[in-house]
Amino acid sequence: DGGITQSPKYLFRKEGQNVTLSCEQNLNHDAMYWYRQDPGQGLRLIYYSQIVNDFQKGDIAEGYSVSREKKESFPLTVTSAQKNPTAFYLCASSIPRDTGDEQFFGPGTRLTVL
Amino acid sequence: DAKTTQPPSMDCAEGRAANLPCNHSTISGNEYVYWYRQIHSQGPQYIIHGLKNNETNEMASLIITEDRKSSTLILPHATLRDTAVYYCIVEYNFNKFYFGSGTKLNVKP
Numbered sequence: 001d002g003g004i005t006q007s008p009k010y011l012f013r014k015e016g017q018n019v020t021l022s023c024e025q026n027l028n029h030d031a032m033y034w035y036r037q038d039p040g041q042g043l044r045l046i047y048y049s050q051i052v053n054d055f056q057k058g059d060i061a062e063g064y065s066v067s068r069e070k071k072e073s074f075p076l077t078v079t080s081a082q083k084n085p086t087a088f089y090l091c092a093s094s095i096p097r098d099t100g101d102e103q104f105f106g107p108g109t110r111l112t113v114l
Numbered sequence: 115d116a117k118t119t120q121p122p123s124m125d126c127a128e129g130r131a132a133n134l135p136c137n138h139s140t141i142s143g144n145e146y147v148y149w150y151r152q153i154h155s156q157g158p159q160y161i162i163h164g165l166k167n168n169e170t171n172e173m174a175s176l177i178i179t180e181d182r183k184s185s186t187l188i189l190p191h192a193t194l195r196d197t198a199v200y201y202c203i204v205e206y207n208f209n210k211f212y213f214g215s216g217t218k219l220n221v222k223p
Binding site: 004035040041042043044045048058088090092099100101102103104105106107108110 | 146148155156157158159160163164165201205210211213214215216
């Protein structure tokens with residue numbers, strides 16, 4: 001089945017440690033995205049990538065880094081510079097169409113920094 | 115940036131139609147309106163999208179006003195499984211979605 005996988009579902013880290021969240025898709029989509037969601041809030045865009053080896057900052061990129069070495073993979077690193085890293089992180093992918101760009105979401109990773 | 119405004123919560127009786135409104139008064143002429151829903155602790159699920167014309171699929175109908183400043187998502191026969199947060203989204207710049215806080219729909223038996 002085609003889809004987006006994120007691992008792990010739950011992640012715990014100590015304060016000051018960098019942590020990398022995995023996102024893989026087998027939908028052959030060019031564009032991929034990372035969002036952050038805090039309790040009771042909507043999603044906020046962290047980074048996005050429209051094509052391999054290229055990515056752009058979203059609205060809240062500070063304290064995060066990404067890479068896009070393969071079409072299928074878009075890992076997100078939460079660095080120690082991120083002030084409040086505890087959140088629900090969602091990855092998505094899409095393929096540009098003239099009739100609108102439907103984004104497909106993964107199941108999410110809940111990160112807790114202790 | 116185009117932004118959206120939705121009521122924070124709504125109630126609906128099971129089996130009745132749920133009509134969820136959204137204002138997007140700053141939308142540009144070529145920006146689509148998308149609707150997603152999110153059940154607790156899961157990734158958002160695509161429902162429907164449109165540009166100018168009304169749209170219908172197996173899940174819902176989307177009614178967009180002629181001036182495109184507002185839209186309504188209609189779930190024709192709501193079930194308990196439709197209880198979720200519904201997001202009205204517009205795309206700004208290229209491939210960037212604006213998610214507001216959404217509407218929490220409570221479907222009651």
